[in-house]
């Protein structure tokens with residue numbers, strides 16, 4: 001008899017989490033994602049009451065959030081809804097737009113600092129070439145991280161999310177964890 | 189090099205891939221009588237200036253916009269950047 | 285002045301007071317039969333073969349800086365004839381044969397060292413591709429051997445054979461390939477040309493052409509007008525700039541390539557090694573420095589210096605291939621300007637202007653071509669017919685649909 005159990009992007013039975021010093025990394029395996037693109041001349045929707053963010057920004061309202069990914073394009077996030085048909089709901093909420101299921105294409109990791117924003121900025125400085133002074137809470141962008149294309153979201157001063165290709169989930173986790181562990185080592 | 193992205197501000201040039209001279213926006217008419225010669229020029233020949241150069245960069249690890257960057261090929265100084273879409277639409281409006 | 289063991293011995297006894305400069309420093313004459321623009325490897329080799337093999341008199345080389353100040357003095361000195369396409373391989377093999385006799389031919393130590401090159405194989409598909417290339421090389425009279433993993437390990441045991449992503453599965457070896465002292469090559473050709481009467485004119489930048497009725501009559505330079513019967517341009521990365529003076533747009537973009545040298549180390553690397561899964565290649569100079577490099581920076585540049593992303597990329601490639609390189613300290617980094625052609629292959633041809641000839645499009649691989657390029661360009665200038673091995677290097681091949689695209693990436697110079 002086959003015994004089919006869902007695995008997370010990292011291949012585990014449940015979301016992986018690890019703490020190094022003040023930084024905690026957690027696989028966010030329950031995050032539903034859809035991409036949203038305007039068609040020519042279509043008006044900008046306000047899905048589930050959320051005003052879509054402008055270039056370089058991230059916005060959240062109630063149970064969903066969105067980040068700007070390009071002109072006329074966004075990624076919608078629905079925490080805890082990976083196993084529901086969020087794409088269908090989003091399509092209904094964005095009439096006349098192109099809505100595409102993305103949940104299974106990506107892997108999301110949440111980083112939380114127990115000591116304010118400094119450790120988050122230190123982690124960013126090691127991993128992504130983004131100007132942290134211009135990357136405060138409420139901003140998001142796609143960039144390169146160890147040659148992988150990722151979305152980085154500053155959810156709050158002490159919280160960062162990294163969303164990357166699901167097929168590279170292990171590599172991405174390795175990069176995040178190695179860096180967090182090195183930051184936690186006492187300075188010689 | 190930092191490319192001043194028109195929407196996102198200064199970004200590491202490493203996030204972009206490079207195509208070449210922005211003249212590549214002006215694709216010749218494939219139906220014109222001189223199409224063969226025009227396409228040879230378009231595909232193969234370049235001004236290749238030492239100095240100010242308008243060129244196409246693609247923000248691949250970014251917002252996936254095509255950007256026309258004006259850059260000095262002798263100093264690598266970047267003098268400006270526009271969305272290629274805006275450049276193309278303005279050219280079309282000018283031609284109409 | 286001929287170099288010989290006896291000469292070195294007697295000079296040693298006399299306190300080395302009898303050595304003379306290797307070439308004269310003449311002022312330009314009003315006119316020459318043949319003027320070569322560019323005193324790099326190709327320009328000097330062209331002048332040398334014009335004056336020796338093709339017995340032409342009244343030849344000058346005009347160089348804007350000092351001889352060898354361009355790419356000939358900036359490259360990573362690899363010589364090889366391991367090309368695939370039938371339009372390329374016979375030419376590069378001709379060049380290899382000239383390298384093998386070069387030092388006797390021009391009586392100068394160019395430190396030609398046939399220490400071999402190994403192109404590493406990391407996948408089965410790559411093995412198939414290299415087997416095909418090896419066969420193409422054999423068909424053109426060159427040497428090639430396909431090595432398995434253990435044979436590579438015996439030769440170069442310090443590589444990371446079990447890199448999780450890019451394990452080493454073998455290699456394509458050309459034993460006759462190797463390195464040569466880059467500026468020694470320029471000096472050898474310069475001295476040889478000077479000895480048979482070629483005027484090597486330095487600090488003489490060509491700023492324009494005098495063209496009358498579609499025929500070149502002479503050159504405007506920073507040292508005045510110089511009349512010319514025939515003009516051969518071999519200015520590598522400056523090709524676009526110089527030929528714009530004759531009203532030509534070319535199938536060429538100028539890009540920067542960087543090179544790296546470490547501190548001197550004990551002998552470790554037996555020959556030349558190229559990584560097959562990233563942009564990295566390395567050899568060791570006779571002084572002990574590791575000489576290595578990678579890809580071009582990828583954007584148009586005339587700056588003779590590159591940027592940090594490529595430095596990082598090269599360092600990553602080096603660490604992936606031979607982790608012990610991480611212990612070596614970098615001494616110098618520099619850049620040179622490549623004349624990247626639209627198909628990655630060179631041009632040795634006439635131009636639409638009578639009497640004006642072009643030698644260009646060498647990309648990052650023109651050092652190994654120096655002897656054959658000079659020979660073929662001299663052949664073309666002297667006889668108005670292409671050398672047998674350089675027939676395909678036509679300027680109009682793009683228009684005619686006869687591109688020579690080794691990598692198959694199309695008209696995208698930064699990918700060749």
Ligand SMILES: Cc1cc2nc3c(=O)[nH]c(=O)nc-3n(C[C@H](O)[C@H](O)[C@H](O)COP(=O)(O)OP(=O)(O)OC[C@H]3O[C@@H](n4cnc5c(N)ncnc54)[C@H](O)[C@@H]3O)c2cc1C
Nearest residue numbers: 322324325326348354355356359360362490620650651652
């Ligand atoms: C970092 C690096 C690594 C490389 N590695 C290799 C390698 O391992 N193997 C290999 O085969 N090839 C290699 N190459 C490529 C090789 O060096 C070149 O293809 C080759 O040297 C070009 O021909 P050249 O020697 O005639 O060029 P150059 O030496 O550049 O000669 C051109 C000359 O023209 C002069 N000039 C320019 N404009 C004017 C003007 N207006 N008037 C008068 N003179 C002018 C310049 O000053 C210059 O001296 C490398 C190149 C670089 C930069």
